[in-house]
Amino acid sequence: MKALITGGCGFVGSNLAAYLLEQDGPEQNHVTVFDNLSRHGAAANLTWLRTLSSAEHNPLRFLHGDVRNAFDVEAVVKQVKPDVIFHLAGQVAMTTSVESPRRDFEINVLGSINVLESVRQCSPETAIIYASSNKVYGNLDHLDLVEAETRYEPRTLKQGVDESVGIEFHTPYGCSKGAADQYMLDYARGFGLKTVVFRHSTIYGGRQFATYDQGWVGWFCRQALEVKANPGRAPFTVSGDGKQVRDLLHVSDAVRCYVAAYEHIADARGHAFNIGGGIENSMSLLELLQFLEARLEIKLDYTNLPWRQSDQKFFVADNSKAARVIAWVPLMTREQGLETVLEWELGSANL
Ligand SMILES: NC(=O)c1ccc[n+]([C@@H]2O[C@H](COP(=O)([O-])OP(=O)(O)OC[C@H]3O[C@@H](n4cnc5c(N)ncnc54)[C@H](O)[C@@H]3O)[C@@H](O)[C@H]2O)c1
Numbered sequence: 001m002k003a004l005i006t007g008g009c010g011f012v013g014s015n016l017a018a019y020l021l022e023q024d025g026p027e028q029n030h031v032t033v034f035d036n037l038s039r040h041g042a043a044a045n046l047t048w049l050r051t052l053s054s055a056e057h058n059p060l061r062f063l064h065g066d067v068r069n070a071f072d073v074e075a076v077v078k079q080v081k082p083d084v085i086f087h088l089a090g091q092v093a094m095t096t097s098v099e100s101p102r103r104d105f106e107i108n109v110l111g112s113i114n115v116l117e118s119v120r121q122c123s124p125e126t127a128i129i130y131a132s133s134n135k136v137y138g139n140l141d142h143l144d145l146v147e148a149e150t151r152y153e154p155r156t157l158k159q160g161v162d163e164s165v166g167i168e169f170h171t172p173y174g175c176s177k178g179a180a181d182q183y184m185l186d187y188a189r190g191f192g193l194k195t196v197v198f199r200h201s202t203i204y205g206g207r208q209f210a211t212y213d214q215g216w217v218g219w220f221c222r223q224a225l226e227v228k229a230n231p232g233r234a235p236f237t238v239s240g241d242g243k244q245v246r247d248l249l250h251v252s253d254a255v256r257c258y259v260a261a262y263e264h265i266a267d268a269r270g271h272a273f274n275i276g277g278g279i280e281n282s283m284s285l286l287e288l289l290q291f292l293e294a295r296l297e298i299k300l301d302y303t304n305l306p307w308r309q310s311d312q313k314f315f316v317a318d319n320s321k322a323a324r325v326i327a328w329v330p331l332m333t334r335e336q337g338l339e340t341v342l343e344w345e346l347g348s349a350n351l
Helices: 011-022 042-052 070-080 094-099 101-122 171-191 216-229 251-263 285-296 320-326 334-349
Strands: 002-006 030-035 060-064 084-087 127-133 145-147 152-154 194-200 202-204 236-239 245-250 271-275 282-284 302-305
Touching: 002 011, 002 070, 011 030, 011 042, 011 251, 030 042, 030 070, 042 060, 070 101, 084 101, 094 101, 094 171, 101 127, 101 171, 127 171, 127 251, 171 194, 171 271, 194 251, 202 216, 202 251, 202 334, 216 285, 216 334, 245 251, 245 334, 251 271, 251 320, 271 320, 282 285, 285 334
Parallel strands: 002 030, 002 084, 030 060, 084 127, 127 194, 194 271, 202 245, 236 302
Antiparallel strands: 145 152, 245 282
16 A cells, blocks of 8 residues: 555554555555654654664655645655555644634645645545544534533433534534545546545544543543652643543554545545444543542642633544444554553653
8 A cells, every 4th residue: 555644753644654554465555654743752653653664564654744744745646656545644733723713724625635636636546544623513502411520411312423413613624624624525526536534533543642632531631640650749720620522542443444545445535434443442631630530640730720611521432433434443442552552652752
């Protein structure tokens, strides 16, 4: 497979690139990662990827470029003529999209149009798999939620949210991810491109350089490890009441899902899929903190901040469509997955 991964030095992108580089089949995988290295940790992920590649086996190529620059994108698409583009480069945080809506728009919308146009004009057989967001569904206020002790729970919805829910873009990040999501689907409809959209909420696992703004599972695991190392440290903050629920998708399952979409491209093209860890891997922020307290034998001290803008109280993906069309289900349990995050955070932060 000739794969081009935009944002290939980021969290999901580097895990996907590593997976492709480590495959041991009869065919070579040629992996090109395209990234402007703007994310903290991206350069470290690139160094790590270089240790995994070999010219004879599965070669890796890195191109420093910016998806906002149409020439950069067109040049790489023309040069590589990839079988598939995994389009993961993005402005990834709701909070920073509010601080700088134009930058968010340029990276997420213009960057995606640049990818689509380059493919349409230079390599129309190339498939594009795009990482969208649960934010395209807005606040999901219509869900009939009950407030239980540690989480919000829907009264009736048993399997989570499926793709029939109406889209409603909230926050600049929701608008930019949603616009790109819709362009992806429209380029399949109107120009016959092989595009697929994945709507994710929380992806977690190793090689994520979590920040206060993005990557809550990694961020709170790190806070807990810091408390373990230094029990007297100042309290950290939790936005909202902590009962907001997400289904945790381990990055290894996300990677399998991206590959499955390409393998089933004839059926998947033109479709959007809700992709998450599923109801059995759902967790509220409070439940994560309770898990960490028990696992690390610590007591966590935090203060509550107001809710973040448009923070859904409940989002769990109903994965049924993905199971049916691309034969994918998540395999990693949240308990196994959280161990990988603790291991990664311990190693990366030198706690
Ligand atoms: N991680 C999650 O929980 C999650 C959830 C929903 C959607 N997503 C989407 O998945 C994709 C990947 O997320 P991630 O967690 O790996 O993020 P990440 O920030 O770790 O990776 C994104 C990569 O894109 C690069 N990048 C940013 N702007 C760029 C630009 N203008 N040109 C070229 N490269 C640029 C960054 O340097 C980084 O390496 C993003 O589009 C994100 O919105 C992620």
